[in-house]
Amino acid sequence: MPQGLLTIDLGAIVRNWRKLGAIHSSGAVAGVVKADAYGLGAAQVAPALRAAGCKHFFVAQTEEGVRLRQSLGEGPMIAVLGGGAGPREAGLTPVLNTFDEIRAHRGPAILQLDTGMARLGLDASELESLARDPSPFEGVELLYVMTHLAVADEPSHPLNARQAERFAEACGRLPPAPRSFANSSGIFLGDRFASDLARPGCALYGINPTPGHPNPMEPVVRLEIPVLQVRSIEPGQTVGYGASWTAARPTRVATISAGYADGLPRAIDGRAKGVIRGATVPMIGRVSMDLITLDVTDVPEAAPGDMIELLGPAQDADALAGLCGTIGYEILTSLGNRYERRYLPA
Known part of the structure; x- marks a missing residue:
């Protein structure tokens, strides 16, 4: 994978x-x-x-x-x-x-x-x-x-x-x-x-030390996850464990290779977003151990091999934490060891 x-x-x-x-x-x-x-x-x-x-x-x-x-x-x-x-x-x-x-x-x-x-x-x-x-x-x-x-x-x-x-x-x-x-x-x-x-x-x-005010610190991390597969489903079809999300329209579903084993909490089910080819797309279905699904219907060019950004300017660690009732510290310290890590020099 x-x-x-x-x-x-x-x-x-x-x-x-x-x-x-x-x-x-x-x-x-x-x-x-x-x-x-x-x-x-x-x-x-x-x-x-x-x-x-x-x-x-x-x-x-x-x-x-x-x-x-x-x-x-x-x-x-x-x-x-x-x-x-x-x-x-x-x-x-x-x-x-x-x-x-x-x-x-x-x-x-x-x-x-x-x-x-x-x-x-x-x-x-x-x-x-x-x-x-x-x-x-x-x-x-x-x-x-x-x-x-x-x-x-x-x-x-x-x-x-x-x-x-x-x-x-x-x-x-x-x-x-x-x-x-x-x-x-x-x-x-x-x-x-x-x-x-x-x-x-x-x-x-990069965590905001002044909650409620604009973050005075520079962002430090960016997390991108590859798309494994894109499939089309019909209205009424469900996605993921528990059949917790049901398509209301013809939908293209992108599956990416990360999950709660990689430090992405199950509590962000249906709340988080990703960025692919410059467009914001919603997460749908449940977070699995190794897989997450997103609705890329409005990005028709989305394809396997594309990278979806889950942490970055559009959704930093504080924002992701806020979606699931925790703090940015926990998001950063939970990021798993299965990611390839790239360090930009000082």
Whole structure:
């Protein structure tokens, strides 16, 4: 079965990083490349960012960090958000989230404070204990103190201001250290959320960090799927599993070689669209494991071998996610390994 083609624009990722840096003028801007750079390939994305001047990278798990160090070589900071950073020889920087991790660590590290997420990091009572007795910090070289915004994509939410207040107060009770605050959406919240190091993730990859407003970031991905077959059906005939779509007119049905095994959710049944030969065509029937059907009646020249674009300018990851009640992050990180991947150079 022919493969779909996933095109990833490294130049757009680098330009997005630079744009975020221009907005976050108070300090450096990291590259968050966890989950294999949001599914787009950390081994390709991170070196492109490094070549552009990025000196700080974040991953979620130790093994991600080990692989990233192999790709980047010595030099850039690679921080592991999930605590202990594994072998010292890997040159990883742990994000310390608990007292046990602080006590056990010697050397450079980042301390995470929980100011409103109730996930990782020291909470208010633990911070109080640490402020009274800083001895657990003995031997720890504190590179940054960080926290994570919970609702930065909702600028008017009162928790944003509370987190800013809590973070400022908490940092004032700790040994002096650079701060890391804003995520992708946080970069757009203004000076109160500026710090020494911002940590954008989704915005690098073209996801809109300002929902409800035009996307300030460049698109990064394009997904094209080949047409396997085009058939004609009569009014009253049904298409696909469950006979969920019935033709109301003589219809030409194009079947393409991708499905939910490739990261295209079943929830987009009958909602998504494709672009073929410059024309927009609707998806019909159910998404199968390996196949999707679209109505190409109004594109009479459509033929096997043509490519139908499912992700691109006409329907980006945010738009596709909106059709099925999820977020663009999930769409990107779900894109399967059966696609041929093409990287446009930075």
